[in-house]
Amino acid sequence: MQGMLGKELELELFLKSSKIDVLCITEHWLRECQIIFNFDQHQVASSFCRLSAIHGGSLIIVNKNLKYKERNDIVCLSVEHSLEVACIEIENCIILSVYRPPSASYDFFEEKLEEILCKVSFKNNKYIIVCGDFNINLLENTSISKKFNLLLKSYNLVNLFLEPTRITSSTATCIDNVFTDAEAMQTLITTDLSSDHCGQLVALKCKVMKQVNKTSVFVPVNKKRMVRFRHNIGKHLPLLPVGTTVDTQYNNLSDCINKEFNTIFTPKKVSHSQCKSFSDWATAGIYKSRQRLYDLYAEKSYNHNEEFILYVRNYSKLFKKVCYAAKSLNIKNKIKNSTNKTKMTWKIIDSETGRVRDRNQDIELCVDNTIIKSNEEIAIVFDKYFSDIPISTTKSLESSPALAESLLKDNVNECKVSFTFRPIGADDIVRIFRTIDIRNTTDLWGISVKIISSIIDVIAPHLAIIFNNCIKSGEFPDLMKHSKVIPLFKAGSMSDPSNFRPISVLPTCSKIFEKIILNQLVSHFNVNKLLHNNQFGFTKGRSTADAGVELYRYIVKAWEESHDALGVFCDLSKAFDCVQHETLIGKLRHYGIKNTALNLLTSYLHGRTQKVEVNGKRSSGSAVDMGYHRAQFLALSSFLFI
Known part of the structure; x- marks a missing residue:
């Protein structure tokens, strides 16, 4: 000062x-x-x-x-x-x-x-x-x-x-x-x-860190349980009632899976200490060396022998070198053993710079100058906030499905080739499933992709029947439309709901069906050359890096021809949340998606619901009438069709 x-x-x-x-x-x-x-x-x-x-x-x-x-x-x-x-x-x-x-x-x-x-x-x-x-x-x-x-x-x-x-x-x-x-x-x-x-x-x-035991509940997933789960599913599937509608058929399959899951994968309580740990990279030898260093510092307060003081100084330097080497090795192994090395690298960087926060730990929201601490109330607040985003974002915009359709007809020729879905086989389902990342994140019923991986080949024939019936009837099963939403903190004040973004988790079977539908739609667009040459995002074999290269070429060409180069860069705010379903359906019709195929996609978009979960407590749920979640493979790629 x-x-x-x-x-x-x-x-x-x-x-x-x-x-x-x-x-x-x-x-x-x-x-x-x-x-x-x-x-x-x-x-x-x-x-x-x-x-x-x-x-x-x-x-x-x-x-x-x-x-x-x-x-x-x-x-x-x-x-x-x-x-x-x-x-x-x-x-x-x-x-x-x-x-x-x-x-x-x-x-x-x-x-x-x-x-x-x-x-x-x-x-x-x-x-x-x-x-x-x-x-x-x-x-x-x-x-x-x-x-x-x-x-x-x-x-x-x-x-x-x-x-x-x-x-x-x-x-x-x-x-x-x-x-x-x-x-x-x-x-x-x-x-x-x-x-x-x-x-x-x-x-x-800051919270007082007391040496108290805290109980948490989790569902252990191990090989023995997964083998038993697979055996029981295989035994009960042939006994399932056929069902007259796709909703009944999928509900019967879902009930069978959920019943066996709840029987075999029972939750367990675990007590653990809340005291601060030293570090996850510290070995038993480092713990012993740390205690030895504490003892040396204590002795140094009364032992002023020069040789001893030099020994303590050298021991301290050696201890720091060992810690540095151990932590470096720990970080290298984390990155090496990770399936997504880039994501793991950023996770480590965030951790080292102090930017990591537990996903839903100790959230306190401030709404209308009122502090909300209850997990149930917080989940309700987030549910309302996420549901209101499309309304608050688009209320000042002059847009409508009719206006969008008119603009499309004036600028893009209508596709004369009608699209129809191809039949789906059990092999197609297994192949598509293998392209989905194996994660432990659970849906509304507590089932993860990892759990489904143990039975995918067993349930694939039944899913093929259900999916083909969906294609014939033009209906998407209602149970596949329910998503669990987890608020993920971004930056800023943790008491402001706008500083969180929704992370959605859909049933694994829904992800499989969506990917199959998407692949067939993209094939239709490619065969009939409906995609623009400058479409780089959501396109196989192309990326935003290719878009950057193309931009660079335009700039160089303009420079060589002594022309000015003008760039307009536009980022759409809340783009995923504000897609109007009726506008998208109208555009799909223009591209040749009609009859039962269009009915299926309409059914897919309508009647969706979400429930927000905060520390195990959930909201009662709300309808998703506009936009879609980032967990929806098909919806994300619908930007191709808009």
């Missing part, structure tokens, strides 16, 4: 307007006798002041309503001109305000900081928050920045900022930061206070 004298009123106004509970300040430039000021709602909780020199220093200011304890055992470890720290402990976390002068030796700073981190983390189940001015630029990939990051990450402390915090006419550096193992709900760079450094505002979601 470069001196607090004369800035008390400015600071008090800032504290009042920003509703801050804890404020950490470095370079307060005060002597101990000068820290006598008092704020209206805040007070100094911990401080370090230089004795033999001017400037520097570190302190922590807290709200007077906050119960805290100053950690003098940590503050006394400060060393002037090297590491100057203030520290407090509150109910659920330990907060450190650290200042490292630019001229300080990094090796000595690292040694002292590691000693402090060992002390605050030993036998501790509280969150740790380390903030301050470290004078280490994290925007540069230097040996010091690497070692600094590695030290903090070895204690599961992740930096929350990678933006410049000190900006001059010639430089922009990130030398101030906040490191924590708590969940950050919001981070913000501020320049509200007069300082040559920017401030960092952080809203943290």
Whole structure:
């Protein structure tokens, strides 16, 4: 802050307007006798002041309503001109305000900081928050920045900022930061206070980490159960009643599968501790070495033998190298053994940068200034919000199925070849199923693709009969239209429903049928050359990368011919959610999809429902009258036909 004298009123106004509970300040430039000021709602909780020199220093200011304890055992470890720290402990976390002068030796700073981190983390189940001015630029990939990051990450402390915090006419550096193992709900760079450094505002979601047992319920899936499941399904399928409609036929098959599933795959309760774990990459040897390092640090407080101190320093360096190697190996194995290496890589990056959040853990929504905590109520709020998206997005648009059909007829010739579905065989069903990713995500009935994989060849002949009857009658089974929706957090405030996007899970049999229908429709469009030459998305053998190459060719050609190149880039907001079913049906008719084929696709789009699930609690459900879910293979590719 470069001196607090004369800035008390400015600071008090800032504290009042920003509703801050804890404020950490470095370079307060005060002597101990000068820290006598008092704020209206805040007070100094911990401080370090230089004795033999001017400037520097570190302190922590807290709200007077906050119960805290100053950690003098940590503050006394400060060393002037090297590491100057203030520290407090509150109910659920330990907060450190650290200042490292630019001229300080990094090796000595690292040694002292590691000693402090060992002390605050030993036998501790509280969150740790380390903030301050470290004078280490994290925007540069230097040996010091690497070692600094590695030290903090070895204690599961992740930096929350990678933006410049000190900006001059010639430089922009990130030398101030906040490191924590708590969940950050919001981070913000501020320049509200007069300082040559920017401030960092952080809203943290801290919960007391107690050593208590928590019970969770899950359905174990193993080879033995799947073999038994397959045997029972094969035994009962021949006894199924035939049924007169496709709904009856599919309901009978679904009831048989669900009955055997609920009999064999019974849920189990598991108790587990909620205490913080060290790391998933840590071996038994690393745990032992960590405990050995704690013992050495404890002994170093009274054993000042130079050889021993050198031994502790070398042991600490070796321990960090071993941790780095173990974590690197763990990451490499995760990527190597993953079926989707790109997705796994990004998952690791999100985890390392602190952007990962549990899907539905501890969601609290704020609706009309009311806090909603009940999972049942949260599920209802999400259900209504997701259902209202198409209405709120399209209410100001002047569009209608008739207008879209008129525009289509004026610009695209009608296809004279009528489309008919080809019969479906059991082999087709098995082949299509093998193109679907094997996942453990469960549908509304608790059944996953992995479960169906154990019986797909057994139920394929029955599915073939049902699917062929659907083609003949032009009806899509109602049970295949029910989806489970899980809200997935994107970014921003977790209390705002608009910061979540719906992830839908459909029955596996519906996915199979959709893919078969899609393949036959795409074949019709390709044979009759109904797709535009510049259609790259949702097209086999082409991608958005090819679109980029084509754009590049246009630009180069324009440049070679001394012409201007103008690009218009358009991103449709809520595109999947706002497709009008009647508009799509009218366009399909224009492309030669008629009679029972069109009836089947109409039945597929109409009468769909969704239920939102939050931590095992579900909404009562709502109708999906516009748009479609991203889990629908056929609906996603309908952009080809629009």
